[in-house]
Amino acid sequence: MPDGALPVLDVKDLKTVFRTRGGEVHAVNNVSFHLQPGELLGVVGESGSGKSVTMMSLIGLLPQPPADIRGGQVMLGDIDLRTAPAEVLRGVRGKRIGFVFQDPMTSLNPVFTVGSQIMEPLRLHMGMTKAQATERAVELLELVGIPDARKRLKSYPHQFSGGMRQRVMIAIALACDPEVLIADEPTTALDVTIQAQILELVKDLRKKLGMAIIWITHDLGVIAGIADRVMVMYGGQVVEQAPVKDLFARPQHPYTRALLKTVPHLTGARQARLQVIEGQPPILTAHPTACAFRARCTHRFERCDAENPLRRPVGHGHDVACHWVVNAEVAHA
Amino acid sequence: MITFILRRLLLAIPTLLFISLMIFLIVDLAPGSPASQIPLTVPPEVKAKILEQMGVNDPMPVRYALWLRQFFIVEPAYWIDSLFGTTLSEGQQRIVSWQFRGPVMDVILERIPQTLMVVGSAYLVGVLIALPIGIYSAYRQYSAFDQVGSFVAMLGFSVPTFFTGVLISYIFAIKLGWFPTVYDTTLKVTDWESFVKQLRQMAMPVMVLALANAATISRFMRSSMLENMTQDYVRTARAKGLSERTVVLKHVLRNSLISVVTVIAIGIPSIFGGAIVTENIFKVNGIGSALINAINVSDLPMVQTIVFIFAILVVLFNLIADVLYGLLDPRIRYD
Ligand SMILES: Nc1ncnc2c1ncn2[C@@H]1O[C@H](COP(=O)(O)OP(=O)(O)OP(=O)(O)O)[C@@H](O)[C@H]1O
Ligand SMILES: [Mg+2]
Numbered sequence: 001m002p003d004g005a006l007p008v009l010d011v012k013d014l015k016t017v018f019r020t021r022g023g024e025v026h027a028v029n030n031v032s033f034h035l036q037p038g039e040l041l042g043v044v045g046e047s048g049s050g051k052s053v054t055m056m057s058l059i060g061l062l063p064q065p066p067a068d069i070r071g072g073q074v075m076l077g078d079i080d081l082r083t084a085p086a087e088v089l090r091g092v093r094g095k096r097i098g099f100v101f102q103d104p105m106t107s108l109n110p111v112f113t114v115g116s117q118i119m120e121p122l123r124l125h126m127g128m129t130k131a132q133a134t135e136r137a138v139e140l141l142e143l144v145g146i147p148d149a150r151k152r153l154k155s156y157p158h159q160f161s162g163g164m165r166q167r168v169m170i171a172i173a174l175a176c177d178p179e180v181l182i183a184d185e186p187t188t189a190l191d192v193t194i195q196a197q198i199l200e201l202v203k204d205l206r207k208k209l210g211m212a213i214i215w216i217t218h219d220l221g222v223i224a225g226i227a228d229r230v231m232v233m234y235g236g237q238v239v240e241q242a243p244v245k246d247l248f249a250r251p252q253h254p255y256t257r258a259l260l261k262t263v264p265h266l267t268g269a270r271q272a273r274l275q276v277i278e279g280q281p282p283i284l285t286a287h288p289t290a291c292a293f294r295a296r297c298t299h300r301f302e303r304c305d306a307e308n309p310l311r312r313p314v315g316h317g318h319d320v321a322c323h324w325v326v327n328a329e330v331a332h333a
Numbered sequence: 334m335i336t337f338i339l340r341r342l343l344l345a346i347p348t349l350l351f352i353s354l355m356i357f358l359i360v361d362l363a364p365g366s367p368a369s370q371i372p373l374t375v376p377p378e379v380k381a382k383i384l385e386q387m388g389v390n391d392p393m394p395v396r397y398a399l400w401l402r403q404f405f406i407v408e409p410a411y412w413i414d415s416l417f418g419t420t421l422s423e424g425q426q427r428i429v430s431w432q433f434r435g436p437v438m439d440v441i442l443e444r445i446p447q448t449l450m451v452v453g454s455a456y457l458v459g460v461l462i463a464l465p466i467g468i469y470s471a472y473r474q475y476s477a478f479d480q481v482g483s484f485v486a487m488l489g490f491s492v493p494t495f496f497t498g499v500l501i502s503y504i505f506a507i508k509l510g511w512f513p514t515v516y517d518t519t520l521k522v523t524d525w526e527s528f529v530k531q532l533r534q535m536a537m538p539v540m541v542l543a544l545a546n547a548a549t550i551s552r553f554m555r556s557s558m559l560e561n562m563t564q565d566y567v568r569t570a571r572a573k574g575l576s577e578r579t580v581v582l583k584h585v586l587r588n589s590l591i592s593v594v595t596v597i598a599i600g601i602p603s604i605f606g607g608a609i610v611t612e613n614i615f616k617v618n619g620i621g622s623a624l625i626n627a628i629n630v631s632d633l634p635m636v637q638t639i640v641f642i643f644a645i646l647v648v649l650f651n652l653i654a655d656v657l658y659g660l661l662d663p664r665i666r667y668d
Binding site for chain 1: 564565566568569570571572573574575576584587588591661662663664
């Protein structure tokens with residue numbers, strides 16, 4: 001992954017708000033990140049931290065209303081997806097950006113054959129004839145490791161197991177050779193052995209096809225195994241971002257540190273008990289004017305209540321949004 | 334699938350036998366006697382003889398057994414005879430109406446076309462207008478169209494047909510004089526002119542029943558669409574870059590139709606139920622008015638037979654609905 005190359009995806013200050021009966025929910029607050037060609041970016045953060053909403057906002061997959069994308073820029077090459085007209089966005093979805101969702105049991109349409117669902121984007125975006133699309137669909141199913149591919153095209157989703165369905169979802173997402181694959185907790189709904197198989201598959205496909213991947217997960221173990229770079233989200237913001245080795249070796253943000261402590265270690269001394277992060281996730285009713293993590297932070301001081309920290313570089317490709325960390329750096333210097 | 338249908342048909346036999354017994358018991362409890370239909374001038378001993386001949390005084394089980402035999406053996410045999418020129422039913426007594434002194438089945442078969450013509454086309458019209466309205470209301474939920482649709486649908490199923498029927502009849506037939514007040518059963522469509530006449534006399538009853546049917550079905554279509562619209566596979570379809578039109582009219586609609594088609598099929602026998610009220614208001618000489626008349630004059634064989642035919646239709650269309658369900662939903666397998 002050449003460091004200097006232009007990013008495939010460059011997101012700046014993305015802001016998404018839900019208008020609900022109980023008021024506004026500020027789900028994504030000025031999120032910025034970029035994705036290099038061929039890179040695997042892991043996204044972690046607890047439930048409700050805005051991981052899914054961020055990714056769905058990128059390509060207009062959230063129903064508006066209730067969602068309202070208030071600002072930001074989402075550059076895919078030289079198109080700004082946020083301001084692009086609907087047809088342009090549709091042309092990007094499924095073609096240049098593929099999506100895999102969490103629950104393979106419900107993400108496929110139960111009344112259409114698997115083949116027709118794979119062929120849909122091929123016919124739409126690539127203008128393939130039925131025969132061409134069929135051939136490509138067979139190829140795709142073989143690629144994602146489904147045996148007897150040609151026969152299975154005529155099967156319905158319920159005739160596949162969960163793991164097989166997730167393979168089909170991956171085949172659909174990869175059908176048009178996208179530059180970016182966004183996988184939103186693609187293995188959470190599967191058992192551990194199947195999870196491992198899917199992970200292997202994705203690693204393998206990445207080697208073969210070379211697309212960039214955004215991989216959302218709760219599982220830091222998975223991240224350690226496959227990601228190049230990691231982005232940690234909290235309260236609808238990116239609080240820390242670093243190359244994977246750097247993040248595990250030198251986590252900076254108090255939340256990241258706490259998160260890493262919650263991972264059980266198989267090796268080394270047996271921990272007395274599994275750590276949990278004390279406190280409740282923040283309630284996102286307004287745009288944050290203070291640090292979102294302050295209520296649960298052990299390093300809180302006056303500035304944390306007065307000002308929402310911005311991300312600052314603390315190392316090569318490593319940045320963090322925390323007043324205390326920057327303070328600590330300064331103190332050390 | 335075939336074995337499923339056969340099994341269901343076999344199971345339907347005890348069900349229908351039980352229903353027929355129930356109908357017989359209930360109808361038998363009803364007050365009134367066919368004797369009251371015989372003019373008072375007829376001497377009592379003649380009257381008694383007539384009733385004797387009609388079998389009115391036979392005990393209930395005897396009459397039930399006779400009716401069963403007539404319905405399941407004699408009537409089919411009679412039809413086979415008239416189709417193939419055989420003589421299976423020779424010398425056998427068919428079910429006889431106490432009021433007409435003629436076979437019940439002849440009356441029913443004469444009335445059914447009238448009912449199908451009016452009530453059947455009302456159902457068809459109702460379905461045809463309900464589906465697009467339901468689909469569009471869901472597609473544009475809370476739009477002006479949806480709000481108006483909800484309001485009209487609310488009227489449609491909260492105001493009973495005997496009220497809308499009388500109201501429409503009053504406005505369009507009596508005040509405006511656009512349509513005839515009485516349905517002419519003897520009208521035969523032979524040319525353009527009589528065709529228009531037929532359309533005009535059908536207009537009001539069809540309007541009333543279609544409104545009622547469309548109300549329920551469009552609401553059902555709408556809620557089925559909305560339910561499917563929030564499913565995960567819809568998000569997948571959007572993530573593929575499909576247009577909203579394709580997402581809704583292909584992915585969502587195809588799933589929504591599974592339950593809607595089932596409801597439509599199950600609703601078909603209710604055509605005949607709806608006929609009872611509407612036919613009487615608009616004086617359509619169909620199966621519904623035949624039933625009401627038979628009840629009025631205590632023509633028990635007629636009542637029992639018509640009600641039992643309704644029961645058969647209900648059972649039959651439930652089976653059809655199940656079969657359609659299986660055809661539309663690949664997840665259902667009948668074996
Ligand atoms: N349709 C909606 N209406 C209102 N609020 C919403 C809606 N969808 C999401 N949110 C809110 O947005 C916030 C972020 O949700 P999001 O689904 O992105 O979390 P997540 O990080 O993906 O969590 P998980 O790990 O559980 O998937 C949550 O607080 C959630 O309540
Ligand atoms: Mg999520």
